[in-house]
Amino acid sequence: MKNSWKAIIVDDERLARAKLYRLLDEHKNIKIIGEADGVSNAIKLIETEKPDVIFLDIQMPNATGFDLLEQIKIEAQIIFVTAFDEYAIRAFEVNALDYLLKPINSKRLAETIERLNKIDINESTKEPLEYNDYFFVNTKDESKFIKVNSIKCIVAADVYTEVFTKTDEKFLLSKTMNDWESQLPKKNFIRIHRSTIINLEYIEKVEKWFNYSYRVFLKNISKPFIISRRYAAKIKGKFG
Numbered sequence: 001m002k003n004s005w006k007a008i009i010v011d012d013e014r015l016a017r018a019k020l021y022r023l024l025d026e027h028k029n030i031k032i033i034g035e036a037d038g039v040s041n042a043i044k045l046i047e048t049e050k051p052d053v054i055f056l057d058i059q060m061p062n063a064t065g066f067d068l069l070e071q072i073k074i075e076a077q078i079i080f081v082t083a084f085d086e087y088a089i090r091a092f093e094v095n096a097l098d099y100l101l102k103p104i105n106s107k108r109l110a111e112t113i114e115r116l117n118k119i120d121i122n123e124s125t126k127e128p129l130e131y132n133d134y135f136f137v138n139t140k141d142e143s144k145f146i147k148v149n150s151i152k153c154i155v156a157a158d159v160y161t162e163v164f165t166k167t168d169e170k171f172l173l174s175k176t177m178n179d180w181e182s183q184l185p186k187k188n189f190i191r192i193h194r195s196t197i198i199n200l201e202y203i204e205k206v207e208k209w210f211n212y213s214y215r216v217f218l219k220n221i222s223k224p225f226i227i228s229r230r231y232a233a234k235i236k237g238k239f240g
Contacts, residue, residue: 008034010042011057027113039063051076058082095176152202156195192227
């Protein structure tokens with residue numbers, strides 16, 4: 001059985017909201033529970049209705065869709081719907097599920113909903129993992145249990161994430177960076193960039209880099225990872 005999703009539409013154009021509403025009506029497991037014409041109204045709607053999915057425009061008067069994500073903690077899946085293609089990279093850096101270009105094609109929307117239906121709607125409510133726990137990995141090629149403490153790093157890969165282990169295995173999973181960050185033990189794992197989480201146990205060295213950022217080298221991984229300036233400040237605050 002497919003998941004049932006409570007969704008809201010955030011777009012300043014009334015006709016755009018109406019068209020998306022009609023297209024989504026073909027997908028019976030998507031229930032539209034509200035609409036907003038801007039960021040301030042969207043915040044109120046999200047806090048009140050707590051949607052599972054947000055269809056979010058980017059360019060809106062006074063504030064953008066990205067501003068919304070910075071102003072409120074959102075547990076919902078984000079699907080950007082915009083007339084502009086230049087924001088795609090940034091959209092996936094904030095862990096958007098998908099990026100739809102206007103005018104929306106019904107076939108393309110169906111692909112997005114199919115991707116949405118592959119997600120466990122209860123994923124965000126699962127208990128945090130302990131360092132010695134096992135978790136189940138189910139990919140197109142294999143299914144197996146791996147230990148949390150074997151993870152060296154997790155890297156965003158478009159709408160997916162890549163998990164790298166100490167045995168040099170790599171798994172491509174549909175779990176988002178936000179999901180990982182909320183479930184992994186915080187004393188062992190730390191997010192150093194919007195697209196990177198590392199296991200502190202596997203740090204080999206840390207070097208200062210440009211513009212108050214740092215480079216982190218992990219054991220047996222030749223290419224360093226960058227601690228962005230934003231996350232460097234958070235890390236310093238965490239560890240003093």
